[in-house]
Amino acid sequence: MAVPLFDTKLQNNALAAELQSTFARVLASGQFILGAEVQGFERQSAEYLGVRHALGISSGTDAILLALMALGIGPGDEVICPSFTFFATAGCVARTGATPVFCDVRADTFNLDVIDAARHITPQTKAILPVHLYGQAAEMESINALARKHDLKVIEDAAQAVGASQGGRRVGGLGDFGAFSFFPTKNLGAFGDAGLLTTNNDALAERAMLLRNHGAHPKYFHKFVGGNFRIDALQAALLAVKLPHLDTFSHRRAANAARYTEHFTGLPGVAPAHAADADARLILPITQMGNGHTWNQYTLRLPGAGRREALRARLAERQIGTEIYYPVPLHAQECFAALGQTDESLPVSTRLAGEVLSIPIFPELTTAQQDEVIAAVREFLATEKR
Numbered sequence: 001m002a003v004p005l006f007d008t009k010l011q012n013n014a015l016a017a018e019l020q021s022t023f024a025r026v027l028a029s030g031q032f033i034l035g036a037e038v039q040g041f042e043r044q045s046a047e048y049l050g051v052r053h054a055l056g057i058s059s060g061t062d063a064i065l066l067a068l069m070a071l072g073i074g075p076g077d078e079v080i081c082p083s084f085t086f087f088a089t090a091g092c093v094a095r096t097g098a099t100p101v102f103c104d105v106r107a108d109t110f111n112l113d114v115i116d117a118a119r120h121i122t123p124q125t126k127a128i129l130p131v132h133l134y135g136q137a138a139e140m141e142s143i144n145a146l147a148r149k150h151d152l153k154v155i156e157d158a159a160q161a162v163g164a165s166q167g168g169r170r171v172g173g174l175g176d177f178g179a180f181s182f183f184p185t186k187n188l189g190a191f192g193d194a195g196l197l198t199t200n201n202d203a204l205a206e207r208a209m210l211l212r213n214h215g216a217h218p219k220y221f222h223k224f225v226g227g228n229f230r231i232d233a234l235q236a237a238l239l240a241v242k243l244p245h246l247d248t249f250s251h252r253r254a255a256n257a258a259r260y261t262e263h264f265t266g267l268p269g270v271a272p273a274h275a276a277d278a279d280a281r282l283i284l285p286i287t288q289m290g291n292g293h294t295w296n297q298y299t300l301r302l303p304g305a306g307r308r309e310a311l312r313a314r315l316a317e318r319q320i321g322t323e324i325y326y327p328v329p330l331h332a333q334e335c336f337a338a339l340g341q342t343d344e345s346l347p348v349s350t351r352l353a354g355e356v357l358s359i360p361i362f363p364e365l366t367t368a369q370q371d372e373v374i375a376a377v378r379e380f381l382a383t384e385k386r
């Protein structure tokens with residue numbers, strides 16, 4: 001039985017009638033840029049996330065870029081972000097002319113290591129850009145405390161974590177700005193590229209709103225240089241159909257995660273990430289206390305040269321989809337080589353890039369499909385030459 005890493009068709013097919021009637025409504029309206037559909041989705045998502053302002057944006061990447069622009073970050077500034085994340089986190093910093101400064105992550109949560117972030121603060125540091133990787137919030141209380149102490153801004157890269165919470169509060173409202181992605185494989189998937197920018201700060205919201213539309217106010221009068229970072233009205237209208245189902249999707253992901261953990265726990269050499277010692281052969285992801293994890297990915301770690309590739313190949317033989325998020329830490333990317341940050345100074349990011357493997361966790365994964373994945377992983381562990 002083939003088990004894909006994700007299947008965007010299943011989720012959308014279940015809502016097809018409502019999506020099609022929504023498409024027909026927007027088509028008939030002739031209003032494709034901003035307007036009522038976008039405003040409706042913005043209100044709905046602000047309410048869902050518990051934030052004062054939510055702006056529909058063209059992509060998650062553009063939401064991060066716009067946040068940086070609205071904070072006035074540019075040449076000569078430094079922004080601290082984790083090295084172990086998707087490229088866009090740091091790519092946006094570089095695009096403003098500022099310098100991304102990479103800090104390490106925690107091996108147990110994959111998220112920004114606040115102590116290491118503190119070590120990277122200089123007089124040029126303007127902001128910290130934590131990532132809620134795989135759907136779990138970074139340690140926002142300590143990050144905000146560090147930011148307050150050094151007068152830094154905080155932008156949450158919440159691209160993978162729509163609906164995730166910490167201390168009962170949803171991510172996106174925990175820093176100065178929150179940036180979300182609706183890339184089709186994220187927890188709330190659009191029909192192309194789309195994103196969202198959130199803030200509780202009225203002045204920042206106002207500035208971001210202008211910059212989203214070329215900095216124009218009124219039309220054709222430009223006080224700032226902005227860009228076109230608008231969400232399509234069609235994407236906003238279709239996302240508004242899916243948003244009420246997001247918690248159901250997230251609960252299914254969490255149930256799938258719990259089932260994996262239950263079935264892998266107790267196998268020889270298997271350890272949860274907070275208790276993994278040097279003998280661990282398969283390390284399971286964990287949820288940090290106080291976090292509502294939304295499981296965009298269920299990411300295993302396989303320490304030891306070649307072992308991650310061996311499991312991946314074994315799963316591929318059984319037509320089970322996997323992916324490596326992410327094989328190269330950002331400090332080691334060619335485009336950032338001139339920054340001179342070394343593997344030795346970012347040991348956890350470097351190690352994780354060689355160990356991680358994400359397995360199917362999407363909400364519509366069936367029990368039979370999940371059993372197939374569990375059996376294949378068990379078989380790998382049982383037959384692996386040691």
Ligand SMILES: *Cc1c(COP(=O)(O)O)cnc(C)c1O
Pocket residue numbers: 059060061062085086088089131157159160180181182183193194195
């Ligand atoms: C997906 C993602 C982005 C970018 O979002 P897009 O909508 O694809 O532009 C940024 N950061 C992280 C961590 C992501 O996973």
